[in-house]
């Protein structure tokens with residue numbers, strides 16, 4: 001479905017001399033050559049995920065966040081929905097009825113399956129990427145770590161990002177904490193793989209971490225390669241489908257497979273999925289120049305750098321944000337002096353993007369804190385805006401600031 005001008009060039013094997021030219025910093029002793037290939041990178045995975053949610057809403061989905069599915073509602077051998085609770089509110093439970101329930105709970109998929117009576121042994125491991133304060137540009141480098149597994153050192157948001165570290169031991173879905181010892185251990189693995197880096201732990205600004213499906217291979221725990229869609233009719237339970245996803249890159253295709261299984265269970269005729277070719281909400285029309293449009297309509301106050309940032313972060317959604325700032329001049333200024341993120345983006349996130357917490361706004365809706373803690377002053381200024389939008393009292397503001405600090409642990413931030 002991808003336009004041909006967006007196809008990546010083919011990869012190729014390159015000589016040792018070209019390796020040295022492209023990556024003079026690498027220790028290439030013993031190497032006879034290398035490989036050069038191209039890949040896409042997501043500047044803000046959180047905004048892309050949000051675009052998928054917007055697309056679902058545009059096609060009739062009712063979106064909720066901070067709602068937890070607690071247990072299946074069973075009738076005979078059929079799941080007819082789930083009991084759920086609003087984790088932010090009064091913790092009251094309520095029912096969500098459905099003819100088919102899709103369990104897409106990521107590492108918690110096995111917890112949901114267990115609540116339905118299946119104790120599937122889905123192995124999990126902890127995966128870790130480090131965002132650093134090192135400035136970085138140019139090609140990403142890939143080297144084998146001492147165990148022979150590839151580590152990537154890539155420029156991301158102008159900084160060096162290194163990953164992916166994998167825990168040697170299996171873990172549970174809630175084992176998301178990365179301790180000081182784990183951080184030091186991975187930094188030393190990184191330095192053995194890329195000796196020229198000589199990275200210090202105090203140069204790590206953020207630890208991206210998560211729990212992902214794993215398998216045992218050659219006596220070692222490693223990432224699971226194959227995604228799965230499980231129709232539990234085979235287990236004697238109707239009305240429930242589980243997805244075990246292994247990559248963001250292949251998530252759209254897996255979702256297509258899962259929805260096909262769900263539609264099949266509903267017994268309805270359905271058109272073929274179009275998600276591989278229909279642009280997501282926010283994608284500008286082909287040939288349009290969003291930045292030029294923003295500057296044409298708001299050029300009296302909008303700087304070119306900020307217009308580029310708004311267009312890159314929000315796509316066509318930037319039009320509404322610029323309009324909001326046009327109406328209220330207090331929202332035109334950046335939240336942080338070094339970043340082009342506007343006060344209007346914070347307000348927009350609270351009013352129109354279901355942001356409920358400071359962590360939502362700083363790490364998931366804006367780029368204020370996607371590469372590290374934005375600093376106490378910026379966090380405070382953001383919390384003040386949200387306290388007005390979401391009617392937080394002083395105790396809630398303080399709790400939100402603490403939760404933001406905890407989000408970045410073990411990195412303490414500026």
Ligand SMILES: Cc1cc2nc3c(=O)[nH]c(=O)nc-3n(C[C@H](O)[C@H](O)[C@H](O)COP(=O)(O)OP(=O)(O)OC[C@H]3O[C@@H](n4cnc5c(N)ncnc54)[C@H](O)[C@@H]3O)c2cc1C
Pocket residue numbers: 067068069070104105106107108109112127128129163164208209210211212244245246247248249250251
């Ligand atoms: C450090 C790291 C680096 C990675 N790098 C890459 C990469 O370079 N390329 C790539 O393609 N992939 C990468 N991945 C993998 C990718 O992030 C995952 O495959 C992807 O996020 C899985 O998506 P998911 O929606 O299945 O699960 P998740 O993203 O885990 O989402 C599951 C959601 O379900 C919710 N949930 C759980 N239980 C319940 C419940 N009972 N009720 C309601 N909601 C519930 C959770 O809160 C969560 O929001 C990386 C992962 C990590 C951790």
